[in-house]
Amino acid sequence: MPIDSGDTAFILICTALVMLMTPGVGLFYGGMVRKKNLISMIALAFIAFALVTIQWTFVGYSLAFGSDIGGFIGGLDFLGLNGVGMEGDGIPDLLFMVFQLVFAGLTLAILTSGIAERIKLSSFIIFGLLWTTLVYDPLAHWAWGGGWAASLGALDFAGGTVVHISSGFGALALALVIGKRAGFGQYSMEPHNIPMTLLGGALLWFGWFGFNAGSALAANGLAASAFVVTNISAAAGALAWMGASWINGKPSSLGMISGGIAGLVAITPAAGFVNPMAAIVIGVVAGLLCYAALLFRVRKGLDESLDAWAIHGMGGLWGALATGIFATAAIGGVDGLIYGNPGQFVIQAIDAFVAMGYAFGVTFILAKLVDMTIGLRVTEEEEYVGLDISQHGESIRA
């Protein structure tokens, strides 16, 4: 297929939209930490993006999209972007490459939830490179690069499994290895700037249109359908979480935007397969489920600090299963459970749980490895004065 100028223009813009989600995560998280760690939190998102860009250029893209080796990983055909050119199937290969790159960068940024306010910057750089190479790249290959999940027929339209299950359960494993923040559970660690989190949430919601609609990889009806269900699910999630938290007290804006993100996460794998009514159900369940997961995490005293596990992990898991329930052939060519195809639900469950186990297990091992060699965590005093000063030599006080 020759290059289509409309598709190319659309995917170029979507790529830029998705890139904006990475600093969006930084702002979303930054508002929730204490102000001594604000610069650190936003900087980690940018650093994640920069690291993954270089890694993706050298090996990442090839590991994810090179010729298949045993269904597990891609070959080294595209090492250093060799052979990735201006020609391609509808859109230039280079554009497909960079569109996939912004997803990989975002995923590492989401992971920083589990290490917020206590990670040693140098260790994050080492860990991040290992993680994106050994966790993200294989998962991307399984789903989109011709790996076993794609052969099995697992559906993941825009990365519910690859991006959200991997980063959510990865963040949980990372939080378990690095340990709680000093003082966690003894005194309150309230978000220091909720408007900043809302702004980050706005950038995420906005960028998500590029994330999901762009995953159609063409400027067509499917992209429009994905765009619409994405927005519906986000709205349903925001209202559902807000409603549920209203019962327990005041409906916080933080809960509302968290619900919106939960709805966005859950619709991600399903965006190209479900209709608007299903999107409402997916969003509402995501809002309620992720809120319950957050309460569970707090009750258990787990310091997965900014709830990547509750929102991205559990939301991603629900989204993967929901795709198997609500998919309709009228939209994406595949039917799910309620249209008489229970097999698809089983495939979705296998894919999601394997990805969950792999992401959690390998992240745990990598985190242990880095922790035992160079140490993941800053010293007690560095943590006390905050990562802005101790890791960056900067402070938000002029």
Add this chain to the structure above:
Amino acid sequence: MKKIEAIFRPEKRDKVKTALAENGFFAMTVSDVRGRGAQKGIQLQYRGKRMKVDLIPKIKIEMVIRDDDVPKVIGTIRAAARTGKYGDGRKFVLPVDQSAMVRTDEFVSD
């Protein structure tokens, strides 16, 4: 009548407030401050480079109380704010001549 100025770790703010309230002391003024004490800030070693953080965030509470209550307030703040490490903070007790309500100009004794 005495004024207490207590400067302590910011993460202890809620605990101190609650402890004072439990002992019947509600009136106070609270501010975020930065400062340093006898340990001259915190020294950090980062990649062999010495870094000094010489003004550390603290909380200051100010309250005016009866003379008799001074030991109780001082003790309550200690019990709630102490970690036992350097940097726990300081309490000052100042004499207060007079205190009048803005609303009525009425002089009050506590």
